[in-house]
Amino acid sequence: MASHPKQPISPPTVDEAGSAARRPAADRDRSVVRTVDLTDEDIAAIEAAEMTPGFEHLNAELKPKPASLVEEGVRFTRDLGQRREKTDALPADQAFRDSLYDDS
Template sequence: MTPGFEHLDAELEPEPASLVEQGVRFGRELGQRGGKTEGRPADKAFRDSLFDDS
């Protein structure tokens, strides 16, 4: 581009977002699209099975 138009060049080619920023943006968009549902409570048998060493 010709000299003196650096501010326009910055608008045409925005700096790439970091991986963290992309992840945050993805999470927000996913939360907005998704339906709000209640989670099912985990019973004692399920919780104990997570730590079963046998």
């Protein structure tokens, strides 16, 4: 990365109507660098870098998307189970279940 010139990235421009004009993906200035080719100076520069304001929407690309709705449900229930307090709950007996439907 040290051999590459810095390319400033500016936020999308806003036209008179107030809508943001984004450049097509093919026009983005992106390059690929193997991590094994990075020097200690490059790694330090990356760690110290800050994102220019206006690109917060890119943070969503960093979050992995679940492959299916089932996987999302499994992840949700696991997270929920880890957050709840562990208690010694008693199983519901027949009298309790009947009381749920008692109209009197």
